[in-house]
Amino acid sequence: MDFDLKxxxxxxxxxxxxIRALLEGLPEEWTxxxxxxxxxxxxxVVGHLIDGEETDWMPRAxxxxxxxxxxxxxxxxxxRHLRLNEGKALGELLDRFEELxxxxxRELRGLKLTRDQLERTGEHPEFxxxxxxxxxxxxxxxxxxxxxxxxxxxxxxxxxAAGPWEAYMSVLHR
Amino acid sequence: MDFDLKxxxxxxxxxxxxIRALLEGLPEEWTxxxxxxxxxxxxxVVGHLIDGEETDWMPRAxxxxxxxxxxxxxxxxxxRHLRLNEGKALGELLDRFEELxxxxxRELRGLKLTRDQLERTGEHPEFxxxxxxxxxxxxxxxxxxxxxxxxxxxxxxxxxAAGPWEAYMSVLHR
Numbered sequence: 001m002d003f004d005l006k007x008x009x010x011x012x013x014x015x016x017x018x019i020r021a022l023l024e025g026l027p028e029e030w031t032x033x034x035x036x037x038x039x040x041x042x043x044x045v046v047g048h049l050i051d052g053e054e055t056d057w058m059p060r061a062x063x064x065x066x067x068x069x070x071x072x073x074x075x076x077x078x079x080r081h082l083r084l085n086e087g088k089a090l091g092e093l094l095d096r097f098e099e100l101x102x103x104x105x106r107e108l109r110g111l112k113l114t115r116d117q118l119e120r121t122g123e124h125p126e127f128x129x130x131x132x133x134x135x136x137x138x139x140x141x142x143x144x145x146x147x148x149x150x151x152x153x154x155x156x157x158x159x160x161a162a163g164p165w166e167a168y169m170s171v172l173h174r
Numbered sequence: 175m176d177f178d179l180k181x182x183x184x185x186x187x188x189x190x191x192x193i194r195a196l197l198e199g200l201p202e203e204w205t206x207x208x209x210x211x212x213x214x215x216x217x218x219v220v221g222h223l224i225d226g227e228e229t230d231w232m233p234r235a236x237x238x239x240x241x242x243x244x245x246x247x248x249x250x251x252x253x254r255h256l257r258l259n260e261g262k263a264l265g266e267l268l269d270r271f272e273e274l275x276x277x278x279x280r281e282l283r284g285l286k287l288t289r290d291q292l293e294r295t296g297e298h299p300e301f302x303x304x305x306x307x308x309x310x311x312x313x314x315x316x317x318x319x320x321x322x323x324x325x326x327x328x329x330x331x332x333x334x335a336a337g338p339w340e341a342y343m344s345v346l347h348r
Binding site for chain 2: 128
């Protein structure tokens with residue numbers, strides 16, 4: 001499937017409501033448990049998505065579209081949210097993610113990006129030259145990957161409870 | 175995490191709205207493409223979830239709780255939906271899933287299951303004796319597994335578009 005800006009925004013704009021529909025009001029047994037040591041809970045994933053809004057996707061798009069010659073992205077801190085969100089409630093994080101995502105997509109739509117602009121490039125700290133189009137496609141994949149992760153982490157809480165079904169449910173073995 | 179009926183229903187009751195938030199109104203590029211030959215699109219997954227409501231989870235719970243001595247489950251037809259839903263619109267399927275799930279959970283709540291009833295057993299055609307509790311836990315895991323699948327199948331549509339990010343996004347390699 002070729003990249004399409006409108007179809008990308010169609011996915012990006014619904015992620016906050018999908019995550020909210022999945023997590024809001026659930027007992028903490030579902031939202032605060034992880035799938036192993038050093039792995040993230042659904043709560044942690046929402047914190048990570050917030051970090052992405054604040055420090056990753058649109059900030060990097062701004063660098064690509066900026067006038068400066070230096071198109072190097074800031075390295076992304078994957079663990080920032082663990083410190084920032086200690087003691088917070090999930091509801092706060094869901095609200096914050098929704099608000100930041102809406103603001104970022106307003107900005108993205110307002111840019112009215114042209115084909116030429118989508119082909120502009122920046123320098124990723126790990127994998128070098130990337131286009132704006134690749135960055136925006138990666139943003140979509142990133143959302144969907146973390147949604148799949150939240151569902152998987154929740155599913156694993158019932159690995160033992162599901163008894164013999166466990167062997168047949170591939171989500172429990174990822 | 176031990177099985178808990180109330181916490182299980184808390185997940186089961188939200189699945190229709192999560193799937194709707196994720197898929198309703200999206201361009202068909204997102205909802206009708208699959209991740210390879212013989213694999214299911216998001217549309218197909220919703221059809222499969224409908225089959226589960228009609229022929230799998232609660233029908234099997236009824237067999238377990240029934241008075242008869244024969245507690246054997248009917249084999250489940252994993253491909254029934256492909257035939258039944260040809261030509262249908264995704265919106266119809268989302269409505270149907272929501273309606274069936276709500277009806278099944280009304281019935282489940284109405285049973286006011288006791289600890290003893292959760293330990294009653296049925297005979298699964300492939301893996302033999304299973305308890306009602308395991309069946310209900312498997313229903314929850316099944317929902318979450320298919321939610322993860324829908325997100326993964328969508329993500330894979332942008333595998334190429336994401337350029338070098340592809341290598342770093344594990345959802346694209348499952």
